[in-house]
Amino acid sequence: MNGGTRTNVLETDVLIVGGGVIGASIAYELAEAGVQTLLIDKDNLGSQSTRAGAGMLGAQVEMMNPGPMFELGVASRALFSNLREKLLEISGLDMELQTPGIFRVAVDEEDRQELLARQIWQREAGQRAEWYEDEDLRNILGDNIVGTTYGALYIPDDHQVRNNALLLALVASAKALGAKFLEHTAMTSFLTENGAVVGVQTQDGVIRANRVVLATGAWTGLLGQGLGLDIPVFPVKGQSFLLDSYAPPTPYTIFTHGCYILPKRNGQVYVGATEEASGFDTRPNLGSLAKLSTQAVHLMPSLASLPFAEPIAGLRPGSRDGLPVLGDVPGVPGLYLATGHFRNGVLLSAITGKVMRELLTGTETSVDLKPFALMR
Known part of the structure; x- marks a missing residue:
């Protein structure tokens, strides 16, 4: 009100x-x-x-190292299934929890080695993390879905919701x-x-x-x-955009350096996101969106044919x-x-x-x- x-x-x-x-x-x-x-x-x-x-519940995919932040994220992710049921019962509204998991795609050999090391410590922490070579990844996603990769770490327990x-x-x-x-x-x-x-x-x-x-x-x-x-705490500008699709090309979230692609239940595809020190300016700009769209099409060529819906920009609360x-x-x-x-x-x-x-x-x-x- x-x-x-x-x-x-x-x-x-x-x-x-x-x-x-x-x-x-x-x-x-x-x-x-x-x-x-x-x-x-x-x-x-x-x-x-x-x-x-974007709405990612990326307790593993977002974390580079073990520690308090990783533990906090895992603890929070575990609450969402029950929280969804409680909110649905009280309000009748669904947070649109989607659970196919996230592929963290390696874009070069250095990235590949970092992800393989991440797989080890996350498994040691009791979390599921599975490695797929490029050929295996293509068998799951299809050659027309994902571009050439150096393999990918699959996180089956990282999910997503629709923020609104x-x-x-x-x-x-x-x-x-x-x-x-x-x-x-x-x-x-x-x-x-x-x-x-x-x-x-x-x-x-x-x-x-x-x-x-x-x-x-x-x-x-x-x-x-x-x-x-x-x-x-200070502002960090993030820019992203939505694409329209009656049937998103994959149910999985695809994630790599500087770019992630999330199919939404309403048929749209979310593509994000930049990180920019721009004070409290929340306006989208062409250069950032052009760079992001190039990354997205390189990662998932099938996105090139989807109609552009809208740009999005907001201020994340960064910390030192x-x-x-x-x-x-x-x-x-x-x-x-x-x-x-x-x-x-x-x-x-x-x-x-x-x-x-x-x-x-x-x-x-x-x-x-x-x-x-x-x-x-």
Whole structure:
């Protein structure tokens, strides 16, 4: 619903600032726990990186090394099957979970060796990872589907969803459980008392809260400056495009350096994505899209005949060390962060909602949040 003009002070237990899949997941989890929750967003819900993202649940394909990020991704991926059923039951909306798996294609010998090494450590970590030589890959995908490769690592347990479908299911379910949402309600500053955050000022008035969660993606660093905080989160522009297809050429996600191709259940094909340091400029540009389309056609020649649907651009929340920032803010009671997920916001949305629910309800968290603490 719209923010509108308000003169009265709103009050809530938990206020979430930011209405992408991260904020919506937290709102859903808190509402399910019976916590009074209000979420606000300065635009439409999901209008930034959620709208622009591919929707990969790439717990393995996105990870170069073992460590906390890999473990967090695997833990989150494991939640999606049950989460889908719960959201479907509450809201009747399907996140469009697709489970054929992902092929991570090698484009040269160096890439091949890195992927073979990745297969070893991921198997040692208890995850499935299968190697296919080029001929085997062609037998599965067809010669007209994929160009020449140096083999591919197949990740059967990495899946995908459609971002907007996931967001709608989370929001509808959270609303059904009692959470409130205000769109077009921009936070302008924090409310503080005795050093603690007790709410926010918006352009429409004051919202008081016992706890405030910043799930504001690429904008979190800017908002933190209002309290003198150095939150190491910054915008990274990602450009991609959609193609129209009544029948996508393959059910599998095809992934390689700088380019990934995802067939969607609505018949479209998502092709992404660039990584650009361009500040807060969200406009698509011809050069980046031309380079991306050349990569995509080289990887999957059959895409060349598909009609172009639309360009997409959005700002991912990057972080200095590539890890998200999750948890409370030392020295600032009442303030919590859930940001910096970069390319993995959709993948990590499930575990982020869960651990923030645990943190805000005083329950021991499912994963160790120390590697993701602001002061790490």
